[in-house]
Amino acid sequence: MSVLVYAENTGGQFKKSVYELISYGKAIADLLKTNLSVVSIGNVSDVDLAALGKYGATKVLNCGNEKFKDFNSQAFASIISNAATTENADVVLISNSFAGKGLAPRVAIKLKASFASGAIELPEIGESFIVKTGAYSGKAFAHIELKSDVKVISLNPNSYKVIETGGTAEVVKVESYTGDEHFKCVVKEIVRATDKISLPDAELVVSGGRGLKGPENWGMIEEMANLLGAATACSKPVSDADWRPHSEHVGQTGIAISPNLYLAVGISGAIQHLAGVSSSKCIVVINKDAEAPFFKAADYGIVGDAFEVVPKLIEALKKFKAAHN
Amino acid sequence: MRTLKKNKRGKITMKILVCISHVPDTTTKISFIENNSKFNAAGVQFIINPYDEIALARALELIEGTEGTVTVINVGDISTEPTIRKALAIGATDAIRVNAAPRDGYFVATQIAAIAKEMNFDFILAGRESIDYNGGQVPAMIAELLGIPSVSIAKKLTIEGTTATIDREIEGGKEIVSIPFPFVAGASEGMAEPKIPNMRGIMSARTKPLVVKEAVAVDLLQEIKSYDTPKPRGQVKLISPDNAGELIELLHSEAKVI
Ligand SMILES: Cc1cc2nc3c(=O)[nH]c(=O)nc-3n(C[C@H](O)[C@H](O)[C@H](O)COP(=O)(O)OP(=O)(O)OC[C@H]3O[C@@H](n4cnc5c(N)ncnc54)[C@H](O)[C@@H]3O)c2cc1C
Numbered sequence: 001m002s003v004l005v006y007a008e009n010t011g012g013q014f015k016k017s018v019y020e021l022i023s024y025g026k027a028i029a030d031l032l033k034t035n036l037s038v039v040s041i042g043n044v045s046d047v048d049l050a051a052l053g054k055y056g057a058t059k060v061l062n063c064g065n066e067k068f069k070d071f072n073s074q075a076f077a078s079i080i081s082n083a084a085t086t087e088n089a090d091v092v093l094i095s096n097s098f099a100g101k102g103l104a105p106r107v108a109i110k111l112k113a114s115f116a117s118g119a120i121e122l123p124e125i126g127e128s129f130i131v132k133t134g135a136y137s138g139k140a141f142a143h144i145e146l147k148s149d150v151k152v153i154s155l156n157p158n159s160y161k162v163i164e165t166g167g168t169a170e171v172v173k174v175e176s177y178t179g180d181e182h183f184k185c186v187v188k189e190i191v192r193a194t195d196k197i198s199l200p201d202a203e204l205v206v207s208g209g210r211g212l213k214g215p216e217n218w219g220m221i222e223e224m225a226n227l228l229g230a231a232t233a234c235s236k237p238v239s240d241a242d243w244r245p246h247s248e249h250v251g252q253t254g255i256a257i258s259p260n261l262y263l264a265v266g267i268s269g270a271i272q273h274l275a276g277v278s279s280s281k282c283i284v285v286i287n288k289d290a291e292a293p294f295f296k297a298a299d300y301g302i303v304g305d306a307f308e309v310v311p312k313l314i315e316a317l318k319k320f321k322a323a324h325n
Numbered sequence: 326m327r328t329l330k331k332n333k334r335g336k337i338t339m340k341i342l343v344c345i346s347h348v349p350d351t352t353t354k355i356s357f358i359e360n361n362s363k364f365n366a367a368g369v370q371f372i373i374n375p376y377d378e379i380a381l382a383r384a385l386e387l388i389e390g391t392e393g394t395v396t397v398i399n400v401g402d403i404s405t406e407p408t409i410r411k412a413l414a415i416g417a418t419d420a421i422r423v424n425a426a427p428r429d430g431y432f433v434a435t436q437i438a439a440i441a442k443e444m445n446f447d448f449i450l451a452g453r454e455s456i457d458y459n460g461g462q463v464p465a466m467i468a469e470l471l472g473i474p475s476v477s478i479a480k481k482l483t484i485e486g487t488t489a490t491i492d493r494e495i496e497g498g499k500e501i502v503s504i505p506f507p508f509v510a511g512a513s514e515g516m517a518e519p520k521i522p523n524m525r526g527i528m529s530a531r532t533k534p535l536v537v538k539e540a541v542a543v544d545l546l547q548e549i550k551s552y553d554t555p556k557p558r559g560q561v562k563l564i565s566p567d568n569a570g571e572l573i574e575l576l577h578s579e580a581k582v583i
Contacts, residue, residue, distance in 0.1 A: 147547055247494065298558070320583075
């Protein structure tokens with residue numbers, strides 16, 4: 001019996017969501033009175049791998065082979081399920097990241113495991129094993145009982161706190177065979193804006209809607225986001241009109257996010273928009289229409305013209321930063 | 326793999342399978358019955374899952390002007406037939422309904438993989454997730470069951486011969502992959518604009534083939550015990566626009582988010 005976490009890396013580095021996942025795994029391992037192992041695939045330094053012990057891992061299986069530099073859902077799923085078998089894992093945890101979404105379902109099939117995707121808190125473990133996930137695109141939550149011996153869970157980013165318990169992990173090199181049949185899908189190019197905070201992982205998000213009138217007015221949104229260290233998002237009509245890229249579209253048919261702060265400017269708060277952002281911890285709405293439905297779903301609101309309010313916020317933020325640095 | 330047929334102009338005639346899920350309209354206010362264990366479908370309008378509409382639109386674009394075919398498949402009871410007919414009206418060639426309630430992602434993927442094994446499609450498109458369970462499980466599960474490659478969140482898809490080039494969504498960007506037939510992809514925004522059926526489509530949909538198949542047996546691995554809905558937020562705290570800067574202070578000292 002054990003809990004196994006897949007620690008995904010981005011170009012050899014771990015992101016915060018990995019520490020969240022390991023902390024989550026440690027809490028589950030404690031509930032089940034068992035150990036936590038981690039599997040890593042690709043090129044991560046031994047120092048970084050051993051440091052995963054800080055979050056509760058006792059053992060790190062390192063499948064560090066040049067062959068696995070690029071993400072490959074078939075090969076990676078095969079390595080993770082092999083690790084689950086050798087570690088005798090009954091719970092396998094994977095981030096609900098874009099890569100995780102391609103991996104976890106495959107791992108579940110390989111292990112004949114039940115699978116809850118997008119968990120948002122610790123499972124209830126008693127006579128049964130129940131995982132809480134989002135459902136109906138942010139409009140509800142489902143409590144899913146996982147009945148099989150082996151269970152696969154993917155955890156949403158920003159859903160569990162990073163907890164440092166101390167310790168270092170033993171790093172063990174593993175050679176995992178994956179056949180050529182797993183390498184049919186070939187990565188040709190990776191295009192990544194490294195200077196930007198990625199939206200699904202962001203703790204703070206500044207978002208703009210049609211009320212901003214046109215793409216030329218996003219300068220102030222970006223400036224505010226930069227000052228806050230926030231990611232930028234937008235409503236659907238904004239990405240449909242190509243004012244902003246599709247990857248920024250949040251809502252029922254965009255990405256669902258749960259940052260600590262969601263600051264919406266010139267967004268009416270349609271039900272489909274709210275669906276994707278309503279689990280944000282704190283919601284701020286800036287809209288010139290006091291009747292905008294978004295105010296009903298907000299913690300703080302300013303009824304006013306964005307073109308007057310946002311510059312004032314930028315001023316105030318600059319002062320705030322100067323005072324707190 | 327199927328041997329590809331070419332039409333008169335020497336173009337490949339593709340055979341595409343598109344998975345269609347039947348979901349509540351996006352404006353639906355969600356509620357539950359039977360002790361919060363079942364979705365309350367009373368008065369709810371059902372639609373084709375928006376991402377599946379994108380997948381269908383792209384598949385139709387790819388076969389346009391060729392003798393290729395687009396088959397839509399849905400796992401559902403008879404109540405989903407209007408949704409399937411709508412997909413036929415939009416332009417699908419024919420349809421399959423696997424007659425069973427779609428219990429979970431594994432159940433649905435197993436049914437679709439069983440049909441795909443029989444029928445040899447060049448590739449399979451689905452939506453990146455359904456807007457009811459949001460599992461996003463089905464595309465990669467089908468691929469794993471068939472032992473073929475997949476891209477779960479595909480923003481762009483083009484075909485050259487028997488190879489697709491797909492933009493896979495990654496945090497903060499995209500990864501461009503090359504993937505040979507057969508494969509599975511989950512369509513995301515940007516791949517195509519959903520198509521609206523025209524009158525001719527609606528008329529012809531009535532007579533297009535819709536085959537009903539019985540489901541294969543699948544182990545029950547999991548079960549939804551109950552649902553709940555998010556707690557409503559307290560009263561919004563309004564800040565005067567003349568004093569907008571106060572917001573920053575509140576976010577720091579009261580909400581403690583900055
Ligand atoms: C199937 C389907 C799926 C959908 N999915 C999504 C989704 O995932 N995400 C999504 O966002 N939408 C989605 N929508 C669209 C949704 O219904 C709304 O149309 C959309 O969210 C509205 O975007 P908006 O708030 O930016 O624009 P609008 O509704 O046009 O609102 C603009 C707001 O800006 C305010 N405003 C105008 N000028 C100013 C100013 N100078 N200063 C301050 N405020 C100003 C206005 O008062 C108004 O409230 C979906 C719709 C459908 C049918």
